[in-house]
Amino acid sequence: MTTRYSFGGDEHLFVECSEEMSLEAFFKSLSMAKGVRESGIKGVTEICPANASFQIKFDPDIIHPDDVLKEVKAIEGAAAKAEPVLKTRIVEIPVFYNDPWTHETLMRFRERHQDPTGTDLDYGARINGYGSVDDFVGAHSGSPWFVSMVGFVAGLPFMYQMVERQRQIQVPKYLRPRTDTPRLTVGHGGCFGCIYSVRGAGGYQMFGITPMPIFDPTQTTSYLRDFMVFFRPGDIVKFKPIDRDAYDQAVEDVDKGLFAPPIREVTFDLREYQKDIDGTNAKLEGVLHGH
Amino acid sequence: MAIKVLHHGLATTVQDLGRPGYFHLGIPVGGAMDRYAMRAANLLVGNDEGAAGLEAVFIGPKLEFTEDALVAVTGADMPAKVDGVAQPGWTAFEVKAGQTLTFDFLKSGARICIAVSGGIDVPEALGSRSTYPIGALGGFNGRPLAAGDELPVGSGSLASEGKSVPEAMRRKPGMPAELRVLPGLYWHRVTEQSQENFFADEWKVANEADRMGYRFKGGRKLDFVEREQPFGAGSDPSNIVDSCYPYGSIQVPGGTEPIILHRDAVSGGGYFMVGTVISADMDLIGQLQPHTPTRFVKVTMEEALAARGDRRAALTRLREALA
Numbered sequence: 001m002t003t004r005y006s007f008g009g010d011e012h013l014f015v016e017c018s019e020e021m022s023l024e025a026f027f028k029s030l031s032m033a034k035g036v037r038e039s040g041i042k043g044v045t046e047i048c049p050a051n052a053s054f055q056i057k058f059d060p061d062i063i064h065p066d067d068v069l070k071e072v073k074a075i076e077g078a079a080a081k082a083e084p085v086l087k088t089r090i091v092e093i094p095v096f097y098n099d100p101w102t103h104e105t106l107m108r109f110r111e112r113h114q115d116p117t118g119t120d121l122d123y124g125a126r127i128n129g130y131g132s133v134d135d136f137v138g139a140h141s142g143s144p145w146f147v148s149m150v151g152f153v154a155g156l157p158f159m160y161q162m163v164e165r166q167r168q169i170q171v172p173k174y175l176r177p178r179t180d181t182p183r184l185t186v187g188h189g190g191c192f193g194c195i196y197s198v199r200g201a202g203g204y205q206m207f208g209i210t211p212m213p214i215f216d217p218t219q220t221t222s223y224l225r226d227f228m229v230f231f232r233p234g235d236i237v238k239f240k241p242i243d244r245d246a247y248d249q250a251v252e253d254v255d256k257g258l259f260a261p262p263i264r265e266v267t268f269d270l271r272e273y274q275k276d277i278d279g280t281n282a283k284l285e286g287v288l289h290g291h
Numbered sequence: 292m293a294i295k296v297l298h299h300g301l302a303t304t305v306q307d308l309g310r311p312g313y314f315h316l317g318i319p320v321g322g323a324m325d326r327y328a329m330r331a332a333n334l335l336v337g338n339d340e341g342a343a344g345l346e347a348v349f350i351g352p353k354l355e356f357t358e359d360a361l362v363a364v365t366g367a368d369m370p371a372k373v374d375g376v377a378q379p380g381w382t383a384f385e386v387k388a389g390q391t392l393t394f395d396f397l398k399s400g401a402r403i404c405i406a407v408s409g410g411i412d413v414p415e416a417l418g419s420r421s422t423y424p425i426g427a428l429g430g431f432n433g434r435p436l437a438a439g440d441e442l443p444v445g446s447g448s449l450a451s452e453g454k455s456v457p458e459a460m461r462r463k464p465g466m467p468a469e470l471r472v473l474p475g476l477y478w479h480r481v482t483e484q485s486q487e488n489f490f491a492d493e494w495k496v497a498n499e500a501d502r503m504g505y506r507f508k509g510g511r512k513l514d515f516v517e518r519e520q521p522f523g524a525g526s527d528p529s530n531i532v533d534s535c536y537p538y539g540s541i542q543v544p545g546g547t548e549p550i551i552l553h554r555d556a557v558s559g560g561g562y563f564m565v566g567t568v569i570s571a572d573m574d575l576i577g578q579l580q581p582h583t584p585t586r587f588v589k590v591t592m593e594e595a596l597a598a599r600g601d602r603r604a605a606l607t608r609l610r611e612a613l614a
Contacts, residue, residue, distance in 0.1 A: 006475040009537060009569050011537070014475070014534070016534070018532075019521040020522040046315060048535045050535045051533055052523075052532050065596075134575070148553050154428070155316055158559075160523075190523055190525045190530075190532075198427075
């Protein structure tokens with residue numbers, strides 16, 4: 001992994017930890033971004049972690065761009081030596097796969113899709129070598145995901161599944177982006193999953209919908225009163241397939257302020273994960289369910 | 292004190308100098324597209340530069356005032372009228388209770404900033420009154436204005452009526468417009484020939500030009516340096532593993548039409564970028580109309596910093612002129 005630095009105009013420094021996506025590259029970017037934040041470089045105003053890169057915004061009236069570069073490069077060495085251990089949280093997100101709302105939307109935009117004869121789930125299952133949509137949903141919800149970036153629009157998580165590369169689900173984006181996507185659609189593009197935090201345009205394949213709001217500018221949702229955005233980079237997500245009745249119940253609970261997503265604190269060690277992926281994931285799930 | 296919206300124009304939003312600090316969560320800085328114009332408008336009516344005003348694009352709103360106020364309109368050349376009487380641009384004028392502020396057709400530029408003494412007093416959201424419509428955040432109920440809205444206005448003074456920004460200090464894009472660009476980010480992804488073409492060609496602003504981004508057409512398609520696409524990037528040569536997007540960064544999906552991200556930018560995505568418009572020229576972009584011929588001018592970091600220094604000096608002169 002060679003780190004590449006480039007300026008985005010006179011106010012941004014872009015740091016690419018790796019050209020290709022991997023959990024190692026994500027960890028490096030998260031660890032460097034953390035290092036930059038903790039070093040409190042004068043004039044640095046924002047630090048945005050992404051999947052395998054991160055971006056720093058600075059005020060060149062306060063610090064010369066070359067000095068930002070020098071300070072961040074110095075942090076790279078220390079970040080490489082840091083223990084790849086992350087104290088984070090795991091959260092269970094219910095998903096109603098193959099729901100009527102994303103289905104209606106995907107039918108409406110069928111002419112923009114690679115395979116107009118089926119659904120996005122049919123397509124995803126087929127090109128990833130799964131015999132059935134059920135098997136595909138089983139893989140999607142079977143292993144947890146890292147929130148590797150929050151952004152695009154307010155509060156939208158990009159997620160990278162915690163499985164070997166050959167088991168990563170990969171799908172192209174729509175041939176032409178849709179002008180509409182239901183709020184809280186669970187989508188997938190490239191190797192990344194996402195949850196659309198708001199209704200709007202989108203190009204990711206649509207697999208289902210969650211009843212759990214993840215962005216609330218009114219801050220009235222019970223678990224979003226402290227802050228309007230739910231996700232943070234480094235969160236771990238486990239999807240739980242639910243049916244229509246459970247979905248309706250969850251929506252009602254959200255409205256009544258009774259919905260509480262299961263969340264547990266966890267410590268994730270990349271080395272342990274690399275040695276035994278399924279074992280590490282099983283342990284994480286154990287923590288989620290209170291064993 | 293309130294302002295009644297009789298007509299919303301095309302897209303009129305409450306804006307100030309933005310909401311920095313939340314881009315890592317996908318919430319862009321927002322705020323006036325033309326910061327210099329918004330600062331000037333506020334200074335003209337005796338407000339803090341960061342007070343909230345209105346930004347209207349292409350067509351002005353129709354506003355009825357319930358109390359006397361001092362108003363200034365800056366940015367694009369779109370003459371204001373009070374009960375049908377024309378008012379000078381970049382100049383503070385009085386609007387009396389019961390009078391109506393309307394606007395003539397746009398003559399040049401794209402966006403006006405309307406400042407009212409006391410400022411538009413909507414509640415702050417994450418430290419700013421700017422409207423972020425996609426997130427339904429800030430501004431007036433998180434959305435552009437609509438007929439029937441009543442905008443709260445803070446208390447101001449009428450002291451500075453007649454104050455005016457000297458003609459030479461009113462900044463406008465040239466013709467063709469020139470935007471200075473620092474190449475970088477994924478600049479190495481396109482061939483040397485395409486790198487030359489990008490700066491040699493004349494581009495035109497496309498119809499898809501808004502607060503999120505400005506699209507350009509008419510230049511030659513960019514060719515990519517061949518490579519095997521990295522894992523997770525997607526199959527198109529213009530795809531990258533989704534990264535952050537700087538404000539002002541220029542992405543070129545498919546290598547065909549450059550898009551400059553602006554104040555309401557999406558914070559990241561999977562398209563490569565050729566470089567970034569320098570901070571000194573960001574204000575100009577918001578004043579470009581569709582079809583405006585535009586040249587991208589290659590600069591170095593030192594030139595970008597010198598240009599930034601020039602803008603800072605210009606702002607100091609503006610403050611002195613209106614003090």
